[in-house]
Amino acid sequence: MRDNLDECLTLIFGSEGGYVNHPKDPGGATKYGITAATLGAHRGLGRPATPNEVKALSLAEATRILEAQYARSIRFDDLPAGIDYAVLDFAVNSGPAQAAKTLQRALGVNPDGVIGERTIEAIMNRQQPTLINLYCDERLAFLKKLKTWSTFGKGWARRVAEVRAGAIKMSRGSSVLTPVTATGTAKALPADTKATATSGGKGSIMATIGVATTTVSATTDKLAPLAGAGNKLIDYAFTGLTVVGVLLSVAGIALVARSQLRALRSGAPV
Structure with a gap:
């Protein structure tokens, strides 16, 4: 593939x-x-x-x-x-x-x-x-x-x-990376990977992303020790938050890292 x-x-x-x-x-x-x-x-x-x-x-x-x-x-x-x-x-x-x-x-x-x-x-x-x-x-x-x-x-x-x-x-044939809209959220990228404040408000999106991701991560960390202990409600919550964390993480990555990889393929500067 x-x-x-x-x-x-x-x-x-x-x-x-x-x-x-x-x-x-x-x-x-x-x-x-x-x-x-x-x-x-x-x-x-x-x-x-x-x-x-x-x-x-x-x-x-x-x-x-x-x-x-x-x-x-x-x-x-x-x-x-x-x-x-x-x-x-x-x-x-x-x-x-x-x-x-x-x-x-x-x-x-x-x-x-x-x-x-x-x-x-x-x-x-x-x-x-x-x-x-x-x-x-x-x-x-x-x-x-x-x-x-x-x-x-x-x-x-x-x-x-x-x-x-x-x-x-x-x-199942789906992409994990999803486009980020003006109301979307994503995770902060590595410090030396720069995002511009252009194209549909990417800069403002990136400014609010860390808060959402940090909140989800903190909640997931608290639930992790309880998951798998037989409480289905906690297990469902842990799984749901994990999936949300994936979406938060990959959306921001898609803003820059994917475009940089494409630039590398085409020979353009990154």
């Missing part, structure tokens, strides 16, 4: 955000999901990139890295819509080999970390929404075993929930 790649990259860039260098993150300095080690290897530096080099990473170079080192590694073009997004997002978050092994375990095939013809065949013989749910369950179980879960767990759980909802929507 090559025509699905731009949408998936837009969503992943929105999830990863801009430059971060959390002291408890073993990946160190990261931008757009690209770690210092990955950037250094891509540039042939023979060493991890410095924090300043990571901070200066452009969206164009990040796109090339994700396509070459992640999308190609998981055979993105051969995966059905929805599965491609779920596996690529996991690959960027935890590495292509781990994403592939988790997929293979969900399918019941040999988890060698290399997506081959047997894995592809097994995927095609499964109901895609069912497989996406199983895959996201396996991904969440993997993340909960990491020693950094206590630090990053809430964010990871929210991300997996967003990917689950978005991937299932894709598998």
